Amino acid sequence: MVTINRRNIKAVLNIFIFLLGLTLVAYPFVARYIHNQAARTQVEEFRDQSIKISQTELDRRIELAHAYNSTILPSMNGVVDPFTKKQKEGIKEYARMLEINEQIGFIDIPKIDLSLPIHAGATEEVLQKAAAHLQGTSLPVGGKGTNSVITAHRGLPSAKLFSDLNKMEVGDLFFLHNLRDDLAYQVIEIKVIEPNDFESLKIEEAEDRVTLLTCTPYMINSHRLLVIGKRIPYPKESVQETITRRQPSPWKLWLTIALSLFIFLSIIVLFIKRKKANRSFSRVK
Template sequence: MNKIKLEKKHWFLIGRLLMIVGILIPLYAFLSITINDLKKANEYEEYIEKEAKLSHEEKQRLEKKIKRYNKSVKDLDAGAVDPFTGNDFKARYNIEGEDKEAFSYIRIPKIDVTLPVYLGASYKHLAMGAAHVDGTNLPVGGKGTRSVIAGHRGFYKDTMFLNLHELEKGDEIIIRRGTETLIYKVTDSEVINPYDWDKLDPIEKEDILTLLTCDPIRPPSPYRLIVNAKRYEPPKKEGIENEVVKIESTPVKREVKTVNTWIYVGTVLLSILFLYVLVSTVVKYGKMKRKEEE
């Protein structure tokens, strides 16, 4: 009889442990996304404040290195490297903090994206935010340049470029680097093969920003979705900052809001379920122990 009770208790604990693990896996992902979403506004402001404190000399040194890198892209014509092929390619930009610090920030109000942009689309950087694809111009603007910024189609702690397909012609993209602000407007999007890099070549006299992610959303994702945008300069009377304020007040697309809402609701429901299963397990196990002692 005692042996049967012991086996019953063991199977009860194994079953409850499996339930708890099954709840914790999605809860961890949902909770990470929710916390990251709450933190991103503060992290963006901290980045802006930090960049504003750079000395004139530091800014000049950085600008020289940026010009040197962009010149090397033009002179070498080496082309871009696909960041999603599994090869953890490491680029060398010779820019301070390139491995750990954000070079700039990208904001896309319509799909609720605020992400740091790191130099080099390595596995590490793509897990931290968006990343500049080596072999293309740095995102600093300029005629005859094209900067390519890559991002995952969602990750365990952020939705990232999950909703990139929702962008339409005319939607705005903001690049912030220190005190510099660049505005781009979407012109078109296209699904390409991973090695169709001629699609990412600069166009003479055009200032282009291209966003790159995997396609389709559900793996395997053998193709690449690219969204192209051209530089937009607002009329001088409006000013760049007034235009940015207007863009940042753009309502988030309904489909994107729905995804975000389900993530928040899922976080709450899974948290409640986890606590319920945990507490009920402790209570029931206590009862089983007391019955054994009687």
């Protein structure tokens, strides 16, 4: 019969506290790995589904998106009254013309090893799991006189999202992909603004821009970090090389799990040895 004493209770409590701490440490690694894998799967599904759409239909949808973009004021103060039937239809659709399974595209940022689906509308539900297109800004289909704002959270324990956006530098590249087109942008400016500084999101008449937006400082979120990119020709070969080098590897996850199991088993072994030693000492006495 096992006798429960204070020493046994204390040992069990210590193990429980240690395992709880270990779980809290390991959780972000495991959760973010799972989220990254799910995001990559969504990206691949978007690409696979878009290939199945006819070229005529793709062109029609992209044309609608351009019509929507033509209704946006450069000052970002809202939307002008539609003048044509096509503009009316574009506004009515908002981003639905670009959607497949609630996605309107995806973003790829090699510098921070990130590939994320993009959803329409920056609702909290979307921001918890993906990047979002900020409604009222240009849809991500390119074109002169556009500035599409893509936003995502930082600091979530369950998803990486834009947590590493602060590592971007002027000259870095990122890529947007919609139903039909692959678009490349080069970072031309990085700035920190007040949350209500909409002037920084304005459209430059002759430029094709995409602005990446997230909160800063990390975990404080009092300001907004902007990474502004300008459209450049799409470098197909270098992009493919980058994607090949960045094939997802689970080694970090497996290393974390292996270390956790090793520490856990070591604690159990030490506990058993200590318990046996205590029993032997008691018998000697």
